[in-house]
Amino acid sequence: xxxxxxxxxxSITFSDSTTQSTAALPLTGGTLTGxxxxxxxxxxxxxxxxxNANAGSVxxxxxxxxxxxxxxxxxxxxxxxxxxxxxxxxxxxxxxDIFGSVGINNAxxxxxxxxxxxxxxxxxxxxxxxxxxxxxxxxxxGLVLNNVISFVVPTLRVSISSTTTYYLIGYAQFTVSTATxxxxxxxxxxx
Amino acid sequence: MKYAIVRQDGVTEIRxxxxxxxxxxxPLTDSQYDELLSGQYILQNGQIxxxxxxxxQL
Numbered sequence: 282x283x284x285x286x287x288x289x290x291x292s293i294t295f296s297d298s299t300t301q302s303t304a305a306l307p308l309t310g311g312t313l314t315g316x317x318x319x320x321x322x323x324x325x326x327x328x329x330x331x332x333n334a335n336a337g338s339v340x341x342x343x344x345x346x347x348x349x350x351x352x353x354x355x356x357x358x359x360x361x362x363x364x365x366x367x368x369x370x371x372x373x374x375x376x377x378d379i380f381g382s383v384g385i386n387n388a389x390x391x392x393x394x395x396x397x398x399x400x401x402x403x404x405x406x407x408x409x410x411x412x413x414x415x416x417x418x419x420x421x422x423g424l425v426l427n428n429v430i431s432f433v434v435p436t437l438r439v440s441i442s443s444t445t446t447y448y449l450i451g452y453a454q455f456t457v458s459t460a461t462x463x464x465x466x467x468x469x470x471x472x
Numbered sequence: 473m474k475y476a477i478v479r480q481d482g483v484t485e486i487r488x489x490x491x492x493x494x495x496x497x498x499p500l501t502d503s504q505y506d507e508l509l510s511g512q513y514i515l516q517n518g519q520i521x522x523x524x525x526x527x528x529q530l
Contacts, residue, residue, distance in 0.1 A: 336489070341489075342490070345485050348486060349527040350511040350513070350514045350523040350525070
């Protein structure tokens with residue numbers, strides 16, 4: 282089959298017999314303005330090399346962790362206490378899923394009334410929505426735990442047009458001794 | 473790239489991203505990254521050392 286672009290001289294002609302030059306460069310850059318429809322079974326092949334997507338590419342991954350060995354101190358909770366930033370990540374414009382986990386460490390006599398964690402755009406502040414945090418309540422007399430507690434926080438999908446910082450927040454209300462918070466926040470660029 | 477960075481408040485963050493290494497950060501191998509995540513080790517004066525106060529074990 283021969284395809285002619287133009288129709289009058291000069292024109293460009295492609296045919297089935299056209300062979301790619303060995304000097305040809307791979308397709309790169311530019312913008313595909315229509316939909317890209319891969320095979321429904323092959324899809325888009327993922328990496329098998331144990332490497333990482335470039336910054337700005339779909340699949341980009343960002344994480345920040347504060348391990349239990351470097352946990353941040355939580356204030357003895359009062360009504361005004363809104364949480365403590367454990368760590369944060371800065372995301373550039375894009376459509377991201379953010380997920381994470383929070384751990385609360387305790388001394389032997391720490392008496393917890395409540396513990397919570399979540400992802401927030403405000404430092405030292407839990408989201409105002411209960412649906413966007415994980416929370417445990419231990420009753421008015423509290424509970425003395427014999428080890429750390431750790432829990433996942435709700436996944437958050439954000440589509441942002443400018444660089445934004447997301448904070449991992451830990452919270453504990455307690456009446457005796459001390460408590461610290463640690464955890465991990467991770468984000469994957471979905472598109 | 474995996475790296476550790478000490479914040480101004482003294483807390484060590486263990487991070488991974490695809491950006492150039494920030495100023496003052498310590499690049500980590502996969503095994504060093506896992507060691508720090510375990511809580512059994514900490515970063516001290518640019519060295520990974522055994523955590524003198526490791527997390528309690530169940």
